[in-house]
Amino acid sequence: MATTTASEDLRARRKAAGLACTRWLYGRKVPASAVLRTLADSAVDDWDGYGSGGEVELLEKEVAELLGKPAAVFVPTGILAQQSVLRVYADRAGTQRVALHGLAHFLHHELNALEEVHHLRIERMTSEPRQPRPDELAAIPGHLAAVALELPLRDGGYVLPTWDELVLFSEACAERGVPLHLDGARLWESTPYLEHSLAEVAELASTVYVSFYKGLGGLSGAALAGPEDIVAEVRRWQRRLGGNPYTIFPYAASARAGLRDVLPLMGDLHQRAVELAAVLQTAGYRAFPEVPHTNSFRVFAPRPVEEIEVAAIRRMEATREYLSYTWQPADVPGWSWIELVVTPDTLQWDVDEVGKAFAELLGE
Numbered sequence: 001m002a003t004t005t006a007s008e009d010l011r012a013r014r015k016a017a018g019l020a021c022t023r024w025l026y027g028r029k030v031p032a033s034a035v036l037r038t039l040a041d042s043a044v045d046d047w048d049g050y051g052s053g054g055e056v057e058l059l060e061k062e063v064a065e066l067l068g069k070p071a072a073v074f075v076p077t078g079i080l081a082q083q084s085v086l087r088v089y090a091d092r093a094g095t096q097r098v099a100l101h102g103l104a105h106f107l108h109h110e111l112n113a114l115e116e117v118h119h120l121r122i123e124r125m126t127s128e129p130r131q132p133r134p135d136e137l138a139a140i141p142g143h144l145a146a147v148a149l150e151l152p153l154r155d156g157g158y159v160l161p162t163w164d165e166l167v168l169f170s171e172a173c174a175e176r177g178v179p180l181h182l183d184g185a186r187l188w189e190s191t192p193y194l195e196h197s198l199a200e201v202a203e204l205a206s207t208v209y210v211s212f213y214k215g216l217g218g219l220s221g222a223a224l225a226g227p228e229d230i231v232a233e234v235r236r237w238q239r240r241l242g243g244n245p246y247t248i249f250p251y252a253a254s255a256r257a258g259l260r261d262v263l264p265l266m267g268d269l270h271q272r273a274v275e276l277a278a279v280l281q282t283a284g285y286r287a288f289p290e291v292p293h294t295n296s297f298r299v300f301a302p303r304p305v306e307e308i309e310v311a312a313i314r315r316m317e318a319t320r321e322y323l324s325y326t327w328q329p330a331d332v333p334g335w336s337w338i339e340l341v342v343t344p345d346t347l348q349w350d351v352d353e354v355g356k357a358f359a360e361l362l363g364e
Contacts, residue, residue: 025354160294
């Protein structure tokens, strides 16, 4: 007879409690009714055909303009966009060597696709939870096809370089004659900290990838922006890798809604993240970065994961308020951590109210 473990029981309790919640700190999946309203409000009546025309064409033009690039292509996933552009660079350069951060999304969330599918060779600039430096790039000898920089570095704690550091890194790539690609899955969220526009940030790189379902709250999808010839080659890889279904109209329509409704809020979301990090540290937690670089940061609790997760679920069941995703064990014994992502829903909470709610998880 099959039995369940304590962790499985907790997951089941969390899921049930989450379904019963009526208030969310971090945001939730967009209700189907809202998605249907977005589609009904589409600017055009005709759907795209295999990614050509309709809302997709409007979105690509809008993204290219926002990023100050000659062209852009919309694809269903960021993994597809980024693998494709690095493959294009490698084929052009005649080398399979690409320089990445050791904590890059490429290496931790894509089942080693760069090597297994595209036979690229990975050169790690650093694996520390910070942005790489020009001297670490310089320490990699020989010919490189491309350098990729993730802004922000999610698995490093959503950390960004300063604007001056980013400029110096871009100049180092240019001096070496190697194209710089920005993994900008959360680039929309990065401009308040960098204090420069999207186009000014994108100008420092040859190509830029952006996502639509994270900070912007779209259904799914990504875009790759850059020179027209690079974008044209990425479109060919999109086809080769099966990334242009019959229509991607719903994704494009929801992406444009995110650009219209959520992108203007990025400054407010970052400011609220800074405020929440401060109040949580007063409540006994630790934030990393101590002053968040984006609307997302890590929260560390001085309580074992099995205890704080139970406390979180009990509170959820009692209040029908969803404060966070599942707590994870931290590297320090007896500590736990979560990612806290500030969304438009978070703005509906008072900062002190959030601090009090989190304090209850330590005091139970």
